Amino acid sequence: MRSSPSNALQVECLEPPLSLRRQFLSDRFFFRAAQLSTHPLLVHLNNLINIIPTSDYWTHKDLPCLVKSFQKLLDSTPMWTSPGNPVFLLDYDSLVFRPNIIFSLGINKNCPNANNIFLKLLDEKWHDYLPVYTDASKLSRNGPVGSAVWIPRYKLILSFKIPSPSSVFTGEAVAIYEAVSFILSHKIPKALILSDSLSCLQDLHKFPLRSKDNLTITLRTRQSLHQCSLLGLEVTIAWIPSHSAIDGNEQADACAKQAIDIGCPSSHPTCYMQDLRNTAKTDLNRLWNEEWKITSQSSGSRYHSIQPNILVRPWFFRFHKFSKVITSSIIRLRLGHNSCPAWLAKIHILDHSICECGLEEGTIDHIFFNCPNIQLFMPVYTIFFLTIFKDRSI
């Protein structure tokens, strides 16, 4: 309905306010561009940010989105940048090298006897390989990431602390990189690296010359793996399920948690623009939640009482079979702006707010629970709505 508050509609349909969406798109664009240390935008933004404090023009104006993105970059931990596409940091042979990756050793995620099956497998097929476990952990959203390599045969732990805003993915990639570096520097003839990060292994497996987004850490790991193969060292990387009580993996996990506090910096600079780019979405959600809390005090307060937090997906995505009429009727009920007599009287479409039954005000509560004219069908509707919204009152 025309009277529906737009801030409540945006929350209902998960369409962020335009100002926040513009900042989100600017962040995504800028953090991709800034990966290149030679990008011309950096020089212009640097000039602009020096002018702004001394200029009267910007005193009463909101700063441009790109300047805000640039400020976020300046405020964060120094990021790894390269003068060109990171693919060109590697020699051609490393780029076309196929690392030995096994995506399944035959142990399922919820296998009750995973540890015994795994140990038997190591004994049968990999007895002459050195098992090396890697894992990463992050305890808080803005906290550092702990990354660990655990080699049970030597009782050796390598632990690294990677500053925020790095992701667990980066932590896992660093752990694999450090494991390969250790194997290379100690010239271990046969090694089996065991990681529970499927996405890291997939990233390492893909062909870099066909990929749009190449992570520097993955490229470096690829280069080290190629050097291992040139020296005749056999390195295989295999995926094992996490939280399946596999001893080595559990210990690597515990080491990674400790590494958050006591880890040392990795030998490779580890803050990547990709991680900063991922913060754009969390920033958007945080700012939108804050804005919704404030704006709902002036409009959309009724809807805020049933939807205080912004959902991840709109509720109607779960009900694909609903027609547009049904969906909009439920949205009107949730927003409180609907065609019941009480609301129509409030916006001066009806002269009075009394229900057709003549007993009391035609509010949604009356129509659903007390109106004798439509009592017959209401229990069915009520059960239907309560099923959809569980304990939320409409």
Ligand SMILES: [Zn+2]
């Ligand atoms: Zn009635």
